[in-house]
Amino acid sequence: MTYNFPDISGHFGQFGGSYMAETLVPAVEELTAQYLRFKDDAEFKAELAYELKHYVGRPSPIYHAKRLSEHLGGAQIYLKREDLNHTGAHKINSAMGQALLAKRMGKKRVIAETGAGMHGVATATVAARFGMECIVYMGAEDIVRQAPNVFRMKLLGATVVPVESGSKTLKDACNEAIRDWVTNVESTFYIFGTAAGPHPYPMMVRDFQCVIGNEAKVQMPEMIGRQPDAVIACVGGGSNAIGLFNPYIEIPEVQIIGVEAGGYGIASGKHAAPLTANAKVGVLHGNRVNLMQDENGQIIETHSISAGLDYPGVGPEHCLLKEIGRAQYVAINDDEAIAAFDALCRFEGIIPALESSHALAHAIKIAPTLAKEKVLLVNLSGRGDKDMNTVAKLKGITL
């Protein structure tokens, strides 16, 4: 079977699509047309490659976490160091691509939603880099959880708008950004943070994030003479994961594992793991995906210690990869993620983001069950500096 998704109207099998209010339909159609026009344009590609190399600092290295692997006594854990990118996470890969597109479309104002704040910081960064006005919507609860990132965005000249509606987290920030876009559709480019939302976002964000997997496919043979046995990444909306996974879809020997936020545990109902929990398919934020909802179709409040994974839906391509069995999805609970966070700090001198700690935790869980020759490539999607307050609070420490 050849894997070639999405189709021309943005569907990944039964998932994806473009479910938007009429005012925005022409805007997403225009965006699709412009993206398709520029994505293979030599000048666009050259400019993006230049910015990724000289501004973002790509390629990001792959690091063999030897001490941690030895401690676990099983498979070897390798880390794709997206945490070393400028701004400290993978989000800049896509923010940069979208900003370059916005520039070509003559948009002077960019907006973004953010959960953990990493996408907000990435957007504020590229907006400053290209002299654009930047508004970031962020749930009021997340503003408390991620105070350092709020300050960073402000330093970069962005306006951070607290969102007080609903659960005051990522999904509500998303609602508010969509409301802004409806109102300012002609002047504004919506730099979407994850590989979800209406077509073309799941495709476009994925394409920009595929730099992660494309680099890894070259780097792993250089390091170990072959591809890894499994690639592992955390999945909220799932942009870092799809960026690593997509280039590996065509290599069937490489196992693909997405790690969702298990919160207090799937059985508790307080989690953010729609795929692991087999959530019913529904429509939110412009696309058809597995969605955490009650029996009446109302979106339910999710829980995760990590603001970046605290989202009731998931990108449509992950839904498809699960349905066709090409990828497997599991959940890691809050306490397992914290243990992984601690382990990486102590064994490797790397402070990971709480989001990335979920992916790492699953690798830590399965490594001891595997032979020493096996290789697990974990996407270390971001660094943990932003999580100091959350982790300190959990440990009962006041900073």
Added chain:
Amino acid sequence: MSRLQITFDALKQQQRKALIPFITAGDPAQKMTVPLMHGLVTAGADVIELGVPFSDPMADGPVIQRASERALKQGMTLRGVLNMVAEFRQQNTRTPVVLMGYGNPIEAMGWSEFAQRCEEVGVDGVLTVDFPPEESHDAFEHLQRHHIAPIFLLAPTTNEARIKQVAKLARGYVYYVSLKGVTGSGSIDLSAIEEKMPQLRKHIQLPIGVGFGIRDAATAKAVAKLCDGVVVGSRIVQEVETSNEQNVVANVSKLVSELRQAIDN
């Protein structure tokens, strides 16, 4: 002939314009919705748009967001809304009722069961804000089978090709969103509506209602001159918000009467 067609035909004959108020079902309390619907009709409503609350109303401003939150807190569900329409129909078989909301609660119930139930209880039209025609094939089939009109939005940003597409699929009336923004935001630009109307009329034979940003009798009157119907949402929901269970029907009725008089004179 459908209730919507009968209503708009009659208005045309009388050279009057439709008044289409919107309320959110279950706001301020479930027991108040049917009395409010009757109150709207007595005060001069021609069609009622009944909002089905959703947890994530992305196209709505703060006023209707809060109404949805109040209604959901009261335990309002799509099945409950349908039961309300059934109750309304015990006394009123004449006034068209259009359900307006987001797709996911309907998806959760299933379009087949939903459309069947709409026909049973006497719903006349369904407007799903986040389901554009491109994604509505399944929805259509079921609605058509049960003679429920799919109502579509058109916006200032809608181009001619899309107007044609909507013209083919729409039934009942077409709802022109008069400004770029969420419900209840900004102020209406009358000259922009006037400019857009010939392009809409060129392709759309159905009546055209205009809404978003109509806050007072004077604006309602001015808008009515340009189209076939005036939709008033946030202003009415705001009246519900500032009333209590004792005076809400009276307060909303007074507001709707004022709008009616302004449109007719």
